[in-house]
Amino acid sequence: MDPAGAADPREAALRRAHDHAVRWLASLAERPVPARATVAEVTRALGTELPDGPCPAEEVIDLLATACEPGLTAFPSGRFYGFVIGGSEPAALAADWLVSAWDQNSALRLVSPAHTAVEDIAEAWLLDLLGLPPDSAVGFTTGATMANFTCLAAARDTVLRQVGWNTARDGLSGGPRVRVLAGESRHMTMDLALRYLGLGEPWLVATDRQGRIVPSALLDALTTGSPDEPTIVSLQAGEIHTGAFDPFEEAIEAAHASGAWVHVDGAFGLWAAASPAYARLTAGCGRADSWATDAHKTLNVPYDCGLAVVRDAPALRAAMGRRGEYLMHHEHGDPFDKVPELSRRGRAFTVWAALRSLGRSGVAALVERLCRHASAFARGIAAIEGVRVLNDVVFTQVVADFGDDARTDRVLDGLLADGTVWISGSTWHGRRVMRISVSNWSTTDDDVDRALDAIRRAVAAS
Numbered sequence: 001m002d003p004a005g006a007a008d009p010r011e012a013a014l015r016r017a018h019d020h021a022v023r024w025l026a027s028l029a030e031r032p033v034p035a036r037a038t039v040a041e042v043t044r045a046l047g048t049e050l051p052d053g054p055c056p057a058e059e060v061i062d063l064l065a066t067a068c069e070p071g072l073t074a075f076p077s078g079r080f081y082g083f084v085i086g087g088s089e090p091a092a093l094a095a096d097w098l099v100s101a102w103d104q105n106s107a108l109r110l111v112s113p114a115h116t117a118v119e120d121i122a123e124a125w126l127l128d129l130l131g132l133p134p135d136s137a138v139g140f141t142t143g144a145t146m147a148n149f150t151c152l153a154a155a156r157d158t159v160l161r162q163v164g165w166n167t168a169r170d171g172l173s174g175g176p177r178v179r180v181l182a183g184e185s186r187h188m189t190m191d192l193a194l195r196y197l198g199l200g201e202p203w204l205v206a207t208d209r210q211g212r213i214v215p216s217a218l219l220d221a222l223t224t225g226s227p228d229e230p231t232i233v234s235l236q237a238g239e240i241h242t243g244a245f246d247p248f249e250e251a252i253e254a255a256h257a258s259g260a261w262v263h264v265d266g267a268f269g270l271w272a273a274a275s276p277a278y279a280r281l282t283a284g285c286g287r288a289d290s291w292a293t294d295a296h297k298t299l300n301v302p303y304d305c306g307l308a309v310v311r312d313a314p315a316l317r318a319a320m321g322r323r324g325e326y327l328m329h330h331e332h333g334d335p336f337d338k339v340p341e342l343s344r345r346g347r348a349f350t351v352w353a354a355l356r357s358l359g360r361s362g363v364a365a366l367v368e369r370l371c372r373h374a375s376a377f378a379r380g381i382a383a384i385e386g387v388r389v390l391n392d393v394v395f396t397q398v399v400a401d402f403g404d405d406a407r408t409d410r411v412l413d414g415l416l417a418d419g420t421v422w423i424s425g426s427t428w429h430g431r432r433v434m435r436i437s438v439s440n441w442s443t444t445d446d447d448v449d450r451a452l453d454a455i456r457r458a459v460a461a462s
Ligand SMILES: *Cc1c(COP(=O)(O)O)cnc(C)c1O
Pocket: 084, 142, 143, 144, 145, 146, 187, 189, 190, 238, 239, 240, 265, 266, 267, 268, 294, 306
């Protein structure tokens, strides 16, 4: 209340936002998954003129919600199967509202004791669930791209330090070359992270049809060139088309035997470790040196939340830490020593809320449910005449085609026009395919049945 007795302007705006959010969530069960309005239509509804003066916050929220609603894609729907897109667990979504209201800058340990406590607890829980060494450091990044970047920064500086080169002081120019080996089926953000780090393109190692690195090819690559060349090997838990996992035991042993740092991009797949039924997929993975994953994919917390995990915590702090005389540093290091940014929102709050809400068995059940739905998709699709499931469905990803490329594209277009589901296409081993990724906590058996009906309709019409 201000002295004149007027209500806090935030309260009315938050109430409107709450109403719009609840209505949006309720619409997910039946609304078409693709957006109904185009960019031009949303732009028109919003108006392009910058207003000359202020407008009450609640009116802004009403305008935003009503103008944007038709142009929203139902990413949080249980029938969104494009890319790899998680939804938001209820506790994580609600916690995210508090994150905005609390508005903590979570950079410094001493300044937000609440966030620090939550980040410490979430860090320990994550390492436990993912089967990673308990002394590892966990940085809460914007996503897996930046988690890969963060881990690889620690890797780069460490392998260069081991040959006597100080990157932080001397940069990369004139220094020894760092060789990065990665599977042909690595995610393209790996190349992006390497580009940010000045490491150039990776040396590609052959992968099998499912996208798994071939151990003998890795061995060949490791033994080519000079033995003391600083080397990083990047493996993958969860290939973007097939969901396949690299053979970690063999690959990590070979890489470590030649002195390489081993990184694992496990953006969505690392979570297999949290399920007793699927942990075999990540067997041996915990022996690597760093791991990147997303909390906003399989764990289903809101964007944006990735996790950079580094076994050698001081190496991560050496790569990402910095000091400012005006800051209040903690002797044991600060949250911002583990990520690229200084200022950042309280990402750990949502991770803690999801884990606290699901519990150990709930995280396992979530992973198992996603996999069970993927298997149901594979069975349902394989039963349709003229349709082939092309991958070994080991996790949450299914790849299928419909005979020839043109027909596959017609089916995919038909699916989007139908609107029951959102499923994207891709080109895989030179042919057009349909990609299904089951990543949303809220997907039900009924959603899968409705999706299969939609696929059957699209096939019949093509
Ligand atoms: C999604 C994904 C990434 C990138 O993650 P973002 O959170 O989008 O930055 C990297 N690797 C793999 C395997 C992925 O699936």
